[in-house]
Amino acid sequence: MSPVLAGVLQFLALAVALGLAYRPLGDYMARVYSSDKHLRVEKWIYKAIGANPSTEMRWPAYLRGVLAFSAVSVLFLYLMQRLQGSLPGSLGFVSIPADQAFNTAASFVANTNWQSYSGEQTMGHVVQTGGLAVQNFVSAAVGIAVAVALVRGFARSRTGELGNFWSDLVRGTVRILLPISVIGAIVLVACGAIQNFSGIHEVGQFVNGHSMGGSQQWNGGAVASQEAIKELGTNGGGYFNANSAHPFENPNGFTNLFEVFLILVIPFALTRTFGKMVGSVKQGYAILATMVTIWVGFTALMMWTEFHHGGPAFDIAGGAMEGKENRFGVGGSSIFAVATTLTSTGAVDAFHSSFTGFGGGITMLGMQLGEIAPGGTGSGLYGMLIMAIIAVFIAGLMVGRTPEYLGKKIGTREIKFAACYILVTPALVLIFTAIAMAMPSTLTSMTNSGAHGFSEVLYAYTSGANNNGSAFAGLNANTPWFNTSIGLAMLLGRFVPMVFVLALAGSLAEQKPIPATAGTLRTEKPLFTGLLVGTVMIVAGLTYFPALALGPLAEGLAS
16 A cells, blocks of 8 residues: 555544544533533532532633633642652652743643653653643633633623633533543553553663663653543643654554544534534534635645655655654654644644655644634634634625624624734744844754744744644753743733633623624635635735745745
8 A cells, every 4th residue: 555545544534533523522512511510520629619600700700710720720830840859759850940840831731732841851740640631631621611601602692691611611621521531541551552650660772673782761651641631632742752753652553543533523523512502503514614624735735745755765765754653654644743733732743843844834834823723622613713703804894794793793892802812823923933033042942044943943932822832843942031932922822812702702792693684694605614714824824924934935945
């Protein structure tokens, strides 16, 4: 079987699996967030944290809940790292320096999971399981909660109430993320991923069964359970520096495809949840079609550029194999790279810095779209709904009619919130990149010079501000400047957009529904899907094209 055919078949198998899970999971999540009943374990949690899950919140109160919970999470995770040397199960690792502890705490609470450290050489069992893994669950649940609040804004009328943050947070964790992660961890263990709390082992170095005379150290950990939620919650931070290219995390081709499935299944299924909650599954299908169109297009483009033979070495290897695992090949690596950068996952099974110039640019552009195809858990849905509002606004300008979406008028207030949302992240990416490139110390952190070196820095801030977490792997980001600036980019890129999302949700919920007329734009039709795809690409292109031209485009054209 040719490598190209193998890659195509893997993609088709993945698409079928996602299609089978779409309806039952989407319907289940709609029931979870629409129910007024609480499980016994949820009642215990509410009592422990002193929350009343039945109290409805307006958007300022909902936002205060999001920010207060996240601020406490950052502080708690920061202190755990600073005290690691005194904690049991630290494996002898010392406490984390202040700037790196801040960066890591910001990263995992912001659902970014950017890592400026090697996990197997830095973090002990307690910090990994009691700190990082916990944030993998709750940071993902926060994203889904904010998305559900925006959906309620469309679904409700004449009220500013958006639900209860604490109820949405707990339900998302207990009823959705936890049970699926348990199943996912069992599958990974059955396929060879490790799950233990062993210490550090000294092992010999072998190649093809022959000893090389040296040795290396390996430590175990609860890898399979963290790997499951790392992918399911679109987190991305791994136990090992090699991330999902490491055989302890991702043993074979099946687990590679299974992990991609975990990355994509909730973001795609949330479009079904959206359709059910607003009372029109066709509206959910329109959002889904937009996401799928971009995802398929990016995957096909990535496979083409990575399979493209540029000489005898490529012909022999069957594609651009530098930086890729032989276990997965070009096809599996391309599928994984697109999935992880079109969502806010950040996990990698190949090193994006080793992709071709255009291939690296595709991963970067996937993040710069806003990671909305299908995006992160929750953040992908609310990001795409913001773009849908921009699209209907553009359509309204073309026909001279006040734009409407799902029976709600998109007036001056709503479009201001949407515009602020789409401006925050690009501003963070471009400003921080410009400052970093102007600093002489940045040159010492760059492995490469020229266009590729610039791409390393641009990728780092794109990944941080968009809450992705992957890296080009050629930049030494473990410096006080990069730890601090990328940490700030992650926090601002996560929580400032949420302010505008929840404010928009509150504004929409207060409106009176408008009946559809002959002049209403049919947002469930293929025409709107095409308009939405065009809007997404044009907004990202106009924003980032100059920066991309200096980095991956220049590199790709020169090769």
